[in-house]
């Protein structure tokens with residue numbers, strides 16, 4: 001594993017190189033965990049591939065929700081289309097974070113055209129930065145590179161530096177061209193690398209009452225939890241401001257709701273700024289919730305408070321969890337999600353007495369940037385609840401998912417990304433997507449998730465009807481093939 005943190009460099013290396021991450025695997029969860037530990041894990045390539053995500057969307061995810069920042073996609077207008085969905089995300093999730101008046105998102109594109117790919121897009125970018133400053137007066141501007149700007153070799157870093165000198169605000173180039181990496185979560189690292197090198201400043205003091213939370217856009221559950229430990233959350237980066245991010249370096253600790261998201265920034269905050277990172281995987285399932293709170297208590301010197309909180313939670317929620325287990329006993333489930341969050345969902349299911357009979361997880365990091373095995377949520381889930389068969393690392397290859405669902409026919413499917421839910425529904429499988437990534441955390445989260453799963457399974461009339469009237473676009477021939485017929489050799493490129 002090439003573990004490089006160098007904030008003097010404009011770019012961070014992609015996950016394939018830095019962490020040995022893969023996007024092709026079929027086997028069991030235990031085999032994946034074992035291969036990740038003993039160094040035998042290799043990527044399997046597909047001879048047919050339907051689609052891939054793009055790192056620009058993931059980089060955008062880390063910066064678009066900063067309240068007072070603007071984002072420029074430096075590329076053809078089409079590359080910016082995925083960014084606008086964050087405006088919706090920002091608005092609908094604002095109430096759960098207590099943001100009463102969410103501001104309009106400031107998302108722009110340089111709209112590179114054919115002639116720009118011949119003469120270069122640098123001047124267009126410089127003009128766009130000036131115009132964005134004039135129109136929305138942001139506290140910082142982030143620039144997302146795209147395949148077009150990367151291929152023509154625009155010197156985006158120099159344009160950003162010159163504009164920074166001229167305008168007096170941070171202008172940060174994020175190098176996240178789609179072709180740069182097949183592991184689109186490399187875009188998260190590009191975004192956080194930019195924040196770490198140009199926004200976060202060295203600590204002036206060390207604060208015991210602030211804990212960094214690297215998250216997507218979930219509800220404010222940490223405010224109540226941390227209050228019991230005498231602290232409050234500093235969310236990175238949804239609904240933050242450039243000012244609130246600047247001194248993330250002063251926090252007592254950093255926690256991540258998903259190491260897939262915050263792997264790189266958690267390590268940077270610890271190694272470059274001395275903020276200790278909570279090593280253990282996020283609190284999904286009782287076993288992990290107990291470990292997580294205890295470790296956080298130790299990190300903050302608040303062991304007694306953490307124990308007291310856990311005792312209260314156990315007393316309040318255990319009877320409800322047991323009642324849900326009784327109702328859900330014998331049910332089966334399939335999970336499709338990004339890596340660490342999907343691993344957390346496997347723990348939630350197993351804890352509720354539901355058998356996960358398979359998973360399509362979008363990529364796999366054998367280890368995270370902290371190099372610590374305790375951060376591996378999949379290893380924890382397998383240790384706590386046993387192996388999961390039909391475990392597929394699959395960067396949203398829907399043809400594989402359809403084939404597997406047709407064979408497994410679980411009682412419920414949990415999905416994390418909207419585009420995947422329809423496949424469950426088309427097979428008449430009740431399918432649940434929950435956007436709030438904090439929803440299933442802790443003891444209370446198990447109850448909430450269990451109730452939603454039960455409700456989803458019991459209200460299946462719509463999907464059963466949908467199945468009767470749906471035309472499956474995949475042929476009978478494909479559904480009769482093995483699901484991994486196109487997942488072939490180890491190593492190489494797709």
Ligand code: SF4
Pocket residue numbers: 054055056075078079145146147148177178179
């Ligand atoms: S893969 Fe390249 S061309 Fe496609 S959206 Fe991403 S940056 Fe644009």
